[in-house]
Amino acid sequence: MKNFSRTNLIFSLCGLNCGLCPMKLGGYCPGCGGGAGNQTCGIARCSLKHDHVEYCFLCPEYPCSRYSNIDPYDSFLTHQGQLRDIERAREIGIEAYNNQLSKRIQILEQLLSDYDDGRSKTFYCLAMNLLPLPEIEILLERTIHEIAFIDLPVKEKCRQITGQFKELAQEQGILLKLRKKGS
Template sequence: MKMPEKIEPVMFAPCGMNCLVCYKHCYHRKPCAGCLKSDQGKPEHCRKCKIKDCVAKRQITYCFECPEYPCKQIKRLEKSYNIRYHASLMGNSQMVKEQGMAGFLARQKEKYTCLECGGIISIHDAECSECQYKLSDK
């Protein structure tokens, strides 16, 4: 899958994840439409996401809008992403909060576009969805 001209805001999940760079989105013929849309095409853990259910129950869109942010669930997910993928979902949320969604998504496009072919670099395995270039290869 090639990086689109513009990343749509609906691809920003309540937790701070950019769904466009998720390995499930990158490598499937019918990628999911993002956390904020239907559950069609999503892996089971996304369909059963407690964070998504929580924001719906609280009638907010993003976790950072909650007065209890960051909650235990967000802190646990943040720790996992820090360790496993060297990424900060809370950092993403802070950037959106401070600089706006459009600016954040533009920076995400720069960061996750493969320089070799224009594909999408997955946050989960640092590999291009098109040419399988791995960030660690060079």
């Protein structure tokens, strides 16, 4: 969008974790305000009308009607934690939130580098977006330690890790699946 740019390309102005998006990871999207990106984003247009606010929560009208029924469906990235995440960033401050998000991105990159069977990117992105970070860290430390010295094919390591994430998600009451329109 012309004249729309931002410095933080891992966390969008509306609360999406762009740094955990398969499209951004694959180099197909620069992130919110990082270039061509989503040219039709109504929230970006709204930001331009409201003195280029960097995050919606900085706008004097937040939360506005745009948040009353925000994205009931997902795009390439889950929108399920969008309100929770923008409120968390508002509560703890953007620097602290970005630090937590950067940890999630680092874990995601490790998973994709060492434990991806070629079909797990979206699943791992969902897990990193929706599951609590402390539980993710504990789960991975335990699981990676268990399989570190076993000579398993990547596909089997991936199966074990995704199985652990599914169990954790079930315990937390979280569905690790994109919500598509018409599903």
